[in-house]
Amino acid sequence: MDTEVLDLPLSRTANERLHAMIPGGAHTYAKGDDQYPENLAPVISHGSGAHVWDVDGNRYIEYGSGLRSVSLGHAHPRVIEAVRRELGRGSNFVRPSILEVEAAERFLATVPTAEMVKFAKNGSDATSAAVRLARAATGRSRVALCSDHPFFSVDDWFIGTTPMSAGIPSTTTELIASFPYGDLAATEEMLTRYPDEIACLILEPATHTEPPPGYLAGLRELADRHGCVLIFDEMITGFRWSEAGAQGLYGVVPDLSTFGKALGNGFAVSALAGRRDLMERGGLRGSGARDRVFLLSTTHGAETHSLAAAMAVQTTYVEEGITARLHALGERLAAGVRDAATAMGVGDHVVVRGRASNLVFATLDENLRPSQQYRTLFLRRLLAGGVLAPSFVVSSALDDEDIDRTVDVVAQACAVYRKALDAADPNPWLAGRAVKPVFRRLA
Known part of the structure; x- marks a missing residue:
């Protein structure tokens, strides 16, 4: 996806339909389209492992899956098998x-x-x-x-x-x-x-x-x-x-x-x-x-299928060492993002924080203050590069190729971030309103 031509017409239409019938346009405020750059809030068609596809046909490497709930990746075979078994027995x-x-x-x-x-x-x-x-x-x-x-x-x-x-x-x-x-x-x-x-x-x-x-x-x-x-x-x-x-x-x-x-x-x-x-x-x-x-x-x-899913998750974590894998993937990602940000001269402005299994990022302005404008710029470039990342929280379905691709996209985003810092004005790179805080008094 080219950074200048990413267009989501079907997602825009779907978002309008969502808002017409569902207050907030989503069932969780953190999934609202106000959390994404204007006209760049993809509506998801389906997911598999660490990837999701939007209704426009674009594929993304996904982080923070299900607001941190999908830690094994989408449609994990072990979990799906346990759920299917119970669905046929009554729920x-x-x-x-x-x-x-x-x-x-x-x-x-x-x-x-x-x-x-x-x-x-x-x-x-x-x-x-x-x-x-x-x-x-x-x-x-x-x-x-x-x-x-x-x-x-x-x-x-x-x-x-x-x-x-x-x-x-x-x-x-x-x-x-x-x-x-x-x-x-x-x-x-x-x-x-x-x-x-x-x-x-x-x-x-x-x-x-x-x-x-x-x-x-x-x-x-x-x-x-x-x-x-x-x-x-x-x-x-x-x-x-x-x-x-x-x-x-x-x-x-x-x-x-x-x-x-x-x-x-x-x-x-x-x-x-x-x-x-x-x-x-x-x-x-x-x-x-x-x-x-x-x-x-x-x-x-x-419900039996949800309890079966929970048991399958716990078994998978213990038998496959999932917690250790999440930490290893997160450490690789954090190191790559930090190196890319530093190489582009924005190491003090694009900041990765948190435990390796639960990474978030901060976007800071020229005065090192948290900035929704710079977050918007950063998210736009990630989305255009095929990375859907409201955070950098990993799932165990990611692999080294996904991490390396993400770091490459982050580097491209950081290059634009540096230009905005040099201009002391990110607005020319926003193409619309800035993303908004979830908790705010007025819509």
């Missing part, structure tokens, strides 16, 4: 399937720091269930969330803290406190400011940076001392950091944790896991004198 019954037992046993063997697990369909339900359990267990109402992490749930308790808080009562957000990642002193100050009020601390155990030495253990100690529940949101770190999640890698056990994304390789399945005494509050075998917690009760939460 949902009036009583639990034996697959629910097998899936729970497999999950708890993979994440041995948890004692019980309950499956659902999306991460928001799992995190909100964890918060509800924490409130019930502690008798407290205030939730403390990590202010440095971008997303926890679509539910009011989190979305009310974002710029998109329309429709959420202030009485809900008044019960939310926050703490910065990596700062134990600030977290203790927050806990002291609300004595005996904080039900839980919820955070991603790691993101674009590794936790400072002793940080997670320090949070564990603070939660115990102040009587609150420690919740790890492992939607991203689960499997990508290790098969047992960040808690398995760093050796710090939360009270509750939530998993999703990579768990189903694109099939809808999430999990709430944790201590038996907490989880049983949503069960039938607890003390008869204690109020019951309405935990997760989802009609489709235990």
Whole structure:
């Protein structure tokens, strides 16, 4: 695809049809066409492995597949075989399937720091269930969330803290406190400011940076001392950091944790896991004198084909060393991108960050400030070169040829980036409006 003639007429038409019937034009805001350069938001026809094709017939090397959920690549044979087998046996019954037992046993063997697990369909339900359990267990109402992490749930308790808080009562957000990642002193100050009020601390155990030495253990100690529940949101770190999640890698056990994304390789399945005494509050075998917690009760939460997909994913990760492969691919990509950016004189402006299995990139202007304009320029050149990359999060389906091709396209993009920096104006290279932040108050 030539950088000057990339045209997506069928995708543009499909985007108009999407917006006419679906609010936002997508079922996840992060997939919206406002996240891509104007008229360059491809609508996908199909995918295989690490590649996708748009409705215009263009093929792309894809990163961040399924918002990090498709970590084995599209239509992975082992996963598809397991799903097909269950589809022919029925997917949902009036009583639990034996697959629910097998899936729970497999999950708890993979994440041995948890004692019980309950499956659902999306991460928001799992995190909100964890918060509800924490409130019930502690008798407290205030939730403390990590202010440095971008997303926890679509539910009011989190979305009310974002710029998109329309429709959420202030009485809900008044019960939310926050703490910065990596700062134990600030977290203790927050806990002291609300004595005996904080039900839980919820955070991603790691993101674009590794936790400072002793940080997670320090949070564990603070939660115990102040009587609150420690919740790890492992939607991203689960499997990508290790098969047992960040808690398995760093050796710090939360009270509750939530998993999703990579768990189903694109099939809808999430999990709430944790201590038996907490989880049983949503069960039938607890003390008869204690109020019951309405935990997760989802009609489709235990669809057999999704649980089969999750079991196949876990087996594949363990038997094929997928986590190590993700890190190796990410290290090769990060090194190549950094070398290409440096060679083109933009090494301080196109910056690769994060763990090798979960790479993102920053686009900085001439003053080294984050820039949506320069991100737009960069994305345009990647798309024109056949690379669909809202991030550089790898899947195990990538190969060395894909990585080398990506680095070549990045080098071409960086050459244009240098021209824009020299002109101190990226706008001539945008061909339309800049990409926009997901969380913003006005459309």
